[in-house]
Amino acid sequence: MAENVLEKVAVRAEQAAPRRRPRRRRARWLAVVPFFAFLAVGFGLPAGTMAYGAFTATDPATGATRFTTENVTGALSGVYAEGLAGSVRLSLLTALLATVVGAVIAQALVASQKPALRRAVVAACGVFANFSGAPLAFAFIATLGTTGTLTRMLSLESTGFSVYTFTGLVLAYLYFMVPLMVVTVLPAFDGLRVQWREAAASCGATRGQFWRHVGIPVLTPSLLGGAVLMFGTAFASHATAAVLVGGSVQLITIQIANALNGNVLAGQENLALAMSLNMVLVALLVMAVQIPLQRRSARWLG
Amino acid sequence: MARLTSRGPVLGIAALYFLVPVAASLWFTIADADGISFDVYSKGLGSEGLTTSLLRSVSIGLATVALGLLLMVPTTVAVALRLPKLRRVVEILCMMPLVVPPIALVAGVATVLSWQQDLAATPLYGTFQALINRDFPLILVIVYTVMSLPFLYRSLDAGLRSVDLRTLVEAARSLGASRTQTLLQVIAPNLRQAVMGGAVLSLAMVLGEYSVASVLGFEPFAVWMVNVGDSEAQLSVAAAMLSLLFTWGLLLLLTALAGGRTRKTESRRKTTS
Numbered sequence: 001m002a003e004n005v006l007e008k009v010a011v012r013a014e015q016a017a018p019r020r021r022p023r024r025r026r027a028r029w030l031a032v033v034p035f036f037a038f039l040a041v042g043f044g045l046p047a048g049t050m051a052y053g054a055f056t057a058t059d060p061a062t063g064a065t066r067f068t069t070e071n072v073t074g075a076l077s078g079v080y081a082e083g084l085a086g087s088v089r090l091s092l093l094t095a096l097l098a099t100v101v102g103a104v105i106a107q108a109l110v111a112s113q114k115p116a117l118r119r120a121v122v123a124a125c126g127v128f129a130n131f132s133g134a135p136l137a138f139a140f141i142a143t144l145g146t147t148g149t150l151t152r153m154l155s156l157e158s159t160g161f162s163v164y165t166f167t168g169l170v171l172a173y174l175y176f177m178v179p180l181m182v183v184t185v186l187p188a189f190d191g192l193r194v195q196w197r198e199a200a201a202s203c204g205a206t207r208g209q210f211w212r213h214v215g216i217p218v219l220t221p222s223l224l225g226g227a228v229l230m231f232g233t234a235f236a237s238h239a240t241a242a243v244l245v246g247g248s249v250q251l252i253t254i255q256i257a258n259a260l261n262g263n264v265l266a267g268q269e270n271l272a273l274a275m276s277l278n279m280v281l282v283a284l285l286v287m288a289v290q291i292p293l294q295r296r297s298a299r300w301l302g
Numbered sequence: 303m304a305r306l307t308s309r310g311p312v313l314g315i316a317a318l319y320f321l322v323p324v325a326a327s328l329w330f331t332i333a334d335a336d337g338i339s340f341d342v343y344s345k346g347l348g349s350e351g352l353t354t355s356l357l358r359s360v361s362i363g364l365a366t367v368a369l370g371l372l373l374m375v376p377t378t379v380a381v382a383l384r385l386p387k388l389r390r391v392v393e394i395l396c397m398m399p400l401v402v403p404p405i406a407l408v409a410g411v412a413t414v415l416s417w418q419q420d421l422a423a424t425p426l427y428g429t430f431q432a433l434i435n436r437d438f439p440l441i442l443v444i445v446y447t448v449m450s451l452p453f454l455y456r457s458l459d460a461g462l463r464s465v466d467l468r469t470l471v472e473a474a475r476s477l478g479a480s481r482t483q484t485l486l487q488v489i490a491p492n493l494r495q496a497v498m499g500g501a502v503l504s505l506a507m508v509l510g511e512y513s514v515a516s517v518l519g520f521e522p523f524a525v526w527m528v529n530v531g532d533s534e535a536q537l538s539v540a541a542a543m544l545s546l547l548f549t550w551g552l553l554l555l556l557t558a559l560a561g562g563r564t565r566k567t568e569s570r571r572k573t574t575s
Contacts, residue, residue, distance in 0.1 A: 046410030
């Protein structure tokens, strides 16, 4: 009886096998087809258009399209070069500050050894790291703007401080970058084993020596990786700067938005595309630095 | 000694830096020429512009989450189960939006949308009209979905790594579950936290997004906030605080959902070290 059933099952399986295999192969490809199709249309098409448009110009009279490097050279000269340089300078400065401050806070958190405090700070960091863009700009305008609360309370006007400047922008950017950095490097600080510190101490090393010879070298890849991430985040930011300083600080993201809105001159779209291409190149450079660093930090702190 | 004393000030100064703008903004919204008034909250927050734009943002956000999950869950599950060769490709493709900043992506999108005039005679024209419908701009859903791919992928990938999917599926299949049953009753519950994590992060991103929407000329919540700021500064600051509250609520939800898992991994870490 049982053998009979088994035989039947085996026969059925044999019959089914050749029929089922091709269907299954099709089925497993079917699941990923929408993803690739969506990426091609939603990402590939705009990105391809951007790269193509950056190297072409359309004659307004005839409508003919020709290849040119004018857009790219235009996007790298004059006021647009200033914008790119301004963005790089702002991103470098904020990345450096966020890395140092974030690392100090992360170390203070790890050293405090109070789980409740740590949970609260990590939760707050999550919120503040996501509090960027236009709302953040308004919070800073309400605090340090012309009629801001602190401006009136401390009469900051008389000191010559203004939030609508490069300095104000640095202050605002750090507001979401420092929490992001804390969340990013906290696992690395957790990875510094207590045993390493004890071993260093029992060999007679001071605290300074421990950090110089053990702590900092082990953390360097994570910190650098975090700094590169910070640079990329600051470089790509647009909304905070657009709302807070408008056009008074030259930044590449604001210039792209202005060119797209036709605020500067009509027919600037291809220039905007060329500037976008420059941004992509900088971001690619950032990624190229970050990926090996991530691998290295994983080796020690994994 | 120095160690004991330096920690407090570090965290204290940090707390000051982060809490002062929030407190100052809240004060800004209620301070009036002659004292304190809650007019902004009682009148302004009920205004038509706010509710319309907020509802628009929420519906765009939910559509983004739905589209992102519909694309990413089948893809990541299929890759984990049957197409391991595609893993690197999918990962790299999902990280591509990190290389193209939103403002650069939208430059390309704006150019593509400008083809509309040339296509006026073709059936594609209707598609373009649907994409740029002012009340529900489908194009924003598409761009936001692209922008949310990195964290959707990361969260789903982490979720899939933490369960032994292959064994689960084999067990379910050998116990007689159908393919759909396996997907809905075995895989989905195991991925719930990962799915929620990715969904919450992309929802938070969409609710605060300004650059893409303003360049393309739509008015979701963040753009409305900026537009109203020209005439009513207090109202836009109040709206900014509202969006901080939203983010906080969403992330609280996320921690509550992830709570069980973190505790488990923490205890595991303790036993191994």
